[in-house]
Amino acid sequence: MKSSNKQLFLVAILLISSFSRGWSAISITIAGVNSTSGQILDSKSQVVTSGFARVGKITGTIDLTKKDPTFANYQYWDSIFVDVNDPTTGTGTTLGGGGTTPSGWNFSGTGGLSSSSSGIASATYPLNTQLYIWAFKVSGKSLTANATAGSSSVFIPSLDTNDFTAGVEWALLTADEWKAPADLGTLSLTISQITALDTVQAPIFGSDLGNSITMIPEPSSGLLASLGLALVLFSRRRKQSTGDKELN
Amino acid sequence: MRNLILGLVSVVIVGNGFSQTVSTPIVGFSNYNLAAGQYVFSPSFTKAAVYQGSGTVSSKSLSVSGVTTSSLAPTSFSDGRPNYPKCYIEVLTGTYAGVAFDVTSVSANSVTSSDFPEALNGQSISFAIRDHVTLSDIFKSDTGFAEYSDVISVYNSDGTISLRYMAGGVITLDDFSTEAGHTPVYPGTGVIVNLGSAVTIKTSGQVKATITKVPVYPGINNIVGTMNPSGSLRVIDSTLGTSLAAYADSAVIYSNNGSFSLGAIVYSDGSSPTDDNFNPFSSSSSPTVQNGSGAIINVASPGYVTLNSSVTP
Numbered sequence: 001m002k003s004s005n006k007q008l009f010l011v012a013i014l015l016i017s018s019f020s021r022g023w024s025a026i027s028i029t030i031a032g033v034n035s036t037s038g039q040i041l042d043s044k045s046q047v048v049t050s051g052f053a054r055v056g057k058i059t060g061t062i063d064l065t066k067k068d069p070t071f072a073n074y075q076y077w078d079s080i081f082v083d084v085n086d087p088t089t090g091t092g093t094t095l096g097g098g099g100t101t102p103s104g105w106n107f108s109g110t111g112g113l114s115s116s117s118s119g120i121a122s123a124t125y126p127l128n129t130q131l132y133i134w135a136f137k138v139s140g141k142s143l144t145a146n147a148t149a150g151s152s153s154v155f156i157p158s159l160d161t162n163d164f165t166a167g168v169e170w171a172l173l174t175a176d177e178w179k180a181p182a183d184l185g186t187l188s189l190t191i192s193q194i195t196a197l198d199t200v201q202a203p204i205f206g207s208d209l210g211n212s213i214t215m216i217p218e219p220s221s222g223l224l225a226s227l228g229l230a231l232v233l234f235s236r237r238r239k240q241s242t243g244d245k246e247l248n
Numbered sequence: 249m250r251n252l253i254l255g256l257v258s259v260v261i262v263g264n265g266f267s268q269t270v271s272t273p274i275v276g277f278s279n280y281n282l283a284a285g286q287y288v289f290s291p292s293f294t295k296a297a298v299y300q301g302s303g304t305v306s307s308k309s310l311s312v313s314g315v316t317t318s319s320l321a322p323t324s325f326s327d328g329r330p331n332y333p334k335c336y337i338e339v340l341t342g343t344y345a346g347v348a349f350d351v352t353s354v355s356a357n358s359v360t361s362s363d364f365p366e367a368l369n370g371q372s373i374s375f376a377i378r379d380h381v382t383l384s385d386i387f388k389s390d391t392g393f394a395e396y397s398d399v400i401s402v403y404n405s406d407g408t409i410s411l412r413y414m415a416g417g418v419i420t421l422d423d424f425s426t427e428a429g430h431t432p433v434y435p436g437t438g439v440i441v442n443l444g445s446a447v448t449i450k451t452s453g454q455v456k457a458t459i460t461k462v463p464v465y466p467g468i469n470n471i472v473g474t475m476n477p478s479g480s481l482r483v484i485d486s487t488l489g490t491s492l493a494a495y496a497d498s499a500v501i502y503s504n505n506g507s508f509s510l511g512a513i514v515y516s517d518g519s520s521p522t523d524d525n526f527n528p529f530s531s532s533s534s535p536t537v538q539n540g541s542g543a544i545i546n547v548a549s550p551g552y553v554t555l556n557s558s559v560t561p
Contacts (some may be wrong), residue, residue: 001522027401027409031420035417037424038394104423115423118409177397182508184443184469184544185286186399186411193397 004090024122025149027186028055028084030105030133035111035211038191040113040135041170043217045209047111051137054156055105055189056083056096057129057180059139067172067205068219071164077172079156081134085143086122087151097124101155103145107137113191119149122183129180130200133189137169139213171206174198250549261448268559274559277452278477280540284445285506290438290473291386293453297376298335303354304372308364310337311357312377320354325430330421332378337361338458339457340374346461346554348435351377374387381453383439384429389417392447396424401440402431407468422501436462438471443506451540456477457559461552464545473500473542476558483514483521484534491544491553494518499543501535514543 031037042048060080086096097120102113113135125131126131140156141187159168161231185233194202206213251561257283269469278292298319303310320335329351333350383400387393390426393414400419402410411422412431419429428518433439474481488499492515497516501523505509512535513524520528537543545553 025409027411029399029411029413031396031413031424033424035395102422114423116411118411145392181442182286182502184401184403184440185508186401186409187442188399188413190396190397 004238024183025099025119026122026125026181027116027118028099028120028131029116029188030055030113030191031116031188032191038134038194038211038213039204040107040171040173040191041209041212043215043216045212045214046139048107048135048137048169048215049109050083050107050142050143051144052106052157053113053133053135054081054083055085055131055133056081057125058082062201062204064201069164069168069170069216070111070219071159071161073160074164074168077134079106080098081132082124083156084125084131084185085117085155087154091132092202096120096126096151096227098150100148100149101143103143104224106142116186122180127180127182130177131178131180131187131189132204132239133171133173133191135171135173138163139166157176160184164218167218169217171213171215172204173202173206173213174200174204175202255467261274274458275453276455276457276477278540280449280451281448281505282441282443282447284443286440286442287504288438288471288502288504288542289386289449289540289545290436290471291381291433291451291453292455292473292475292539293451294379294435294456295379295381295385295448296454297338297378299377300375301385302341302372305364305368305370307360307526308362308369309358309360310373310375312359313357314356315356315359315377315476317354317356320351320359321422323351323353329430330429334430335379336375336432336434338376338378338435339368340376340428340458342368342371342373344368344373344461347463347552348460363514379433380434380443382429383412383419383431383433386433386449386451387414388421388450389414391449393443394444398447399442401442402433403440403469403471405463405465405468407465412464434462435473435474435554436460438473440471448531449540455557455559458558459504459557460555463550464547464553465550466547468546470547470553471542472545472553472555474537474539474558475555477539478558480536480538482531482534482536483512484529486537487554487556488514489516489518489520489522491527491551492516493548493551497545497547499545501537501543504538504541508544523542 084097085099085101087098099117099120102115143156176198177193181187205216335351336348349363353361353482381462400412415424421428462472501511503509503511515522
């Protein structure tokens with residue numbers, strides 16, 4: 001065999017070999033279905049029955065000042081959140097994992113999240129990549145399930161200003177255990193794994209209620225609640241003052 | 249990592265001027281102590297045959313006699329659980345020796361497998377019928393699996409992945425409520441497990457005294473074990489050299505300590521297993537596959553990987 005032919009033969013062999021070496025993918029499951037596995041509750045500790053959860057990695061600064069669910073803050077987090085089931089490839093500003101989108105990532109009628117995304121590109125989520133759940137309580141928006149990894153349609157809904165005007169609550173969660181598994185592996189994001197002992201900031205936004213997590217309310221609700229609390233305190237204080245005067 | 253006890257029961261029958269040795273199948277158990285991490289897990293045992301005989305395949309069916317129909321049922325599940333076969337026909341002789349075909353229907357005097365290839369029609373074969381080893385046979389409630397968290401990944405032949413969890417003490421789908429402990433683990437195949445903390449997996453059954461042919465498909469990750477409960481298997485002692493297509497198919501062996509780091513990539517030169525520079529392994533350089541573990545095999549076209557029996561029949 002001529003030297004050049006032999007080189008071509010070896011290159012061809014190496015190309016075939018590298019092509020057939022493996023089909024790299026991981027799977028991610030959300031486990032948040034009851035008090036044992038933990039649940040994501042709304043800001044009033046009630047089950048969430050409308051909304052969905054996104055799962056992915058964060059590629060920018062975790063800015064803790066942007067915790068309130070406003071449209072501006074949403075745009076910030078959306079720009080740095082890379083979803084495991086985002087099929088965007090090649091031309092997008094972010095390249096997602098291209099995994100399947102399970103319907104179980106929409107909150108169920110009993111407030112549960114379950115099911116798995118599979119076929120997630122392990123190259124996008126290498127071993128030990130920190131993973132996050134970004135959960136929304138929102139009306140009229142949900143993930144569209146698809147069964148085929150890498151499908152070209154977009155299955156993650158965008159929220160707009162109308163959604164935030166109507167009131168959105170959210171939580172951004174992670175835990176020490178939420179690190180991408182090795183190629184071919186599966187990771188379960190169990191809500192009850194979020195504890196005060198985590199070395200990562202966990203949760204990012206949301207309140208830890210033991211096994212479960214409560215969402216951050218919309219700012220107006222929070223503001224109203226603060227005003228209400230202030231009025232109650234003021235009223236009590238005023239009553240106390242009046243009482244004091246009466247005693248005098 | 250494991251404890252193994254094998255028992256060969258032999259009974260000498262002495263009669264009118266002659267003696268006869270009757271041997272029962274070798275049975276045993278293995279315990280696997282796995283630390284937190286990710287593993288390829290492949291059971292090495294099978295279940296005892298519920299029927300063994302010979303016959304001619306006709307219209308994808310085989311005649312049987314003396315089989316209680318209920319012992320092979322159900323052949324399907326329609327109660328909301330995933331639909332899996334309970335039993336399989338293991339071909340013992342001929343071209344398809346070692347291949348397992350699901351029992352898809354059964355009557356008082358015949359068993360049928362719709363998976364039988366046309367080439368088997370008209371062939372006279374010896375065969376055995378066995379119950380599938382299932383996930384609930386392997387991952388019992390006392391395994392130490394963390395509920396809702398530790399996960400078993402079943403890589404299906406169509407490229408999909410079925411995820412199974414422990415919830416409420418039973419194996420479930422990833423909805424954590426539908427029972428799926430009857431998910432079969434086909435002979436010679438395996439699953440991938442992800443563990444948050446240490447567990448002990450206890451398996452038991454018969455040591456297979458015949459070869460096992462594991463079907464492998466292109467475009468997917470095929471998990472193939474060793475069917476050798478007595479110890480680790482050196483790659484040079486395996487059939488990978490002839491089961492893999494030369495310079496194309498590969499077998500990836502991962503570390504078995506939970507880190508799932510790449511251990512070795514095995515190719516073939518057409519007769520011998522080679523490293524990724526296509527140099528045949530020597531006895532000193534040969535990678536090994538641990539008992540209870542396996543390899544991820546990628547192939548360019550459909551075929552079989554043959555696993556030799558670890559015992560002489």
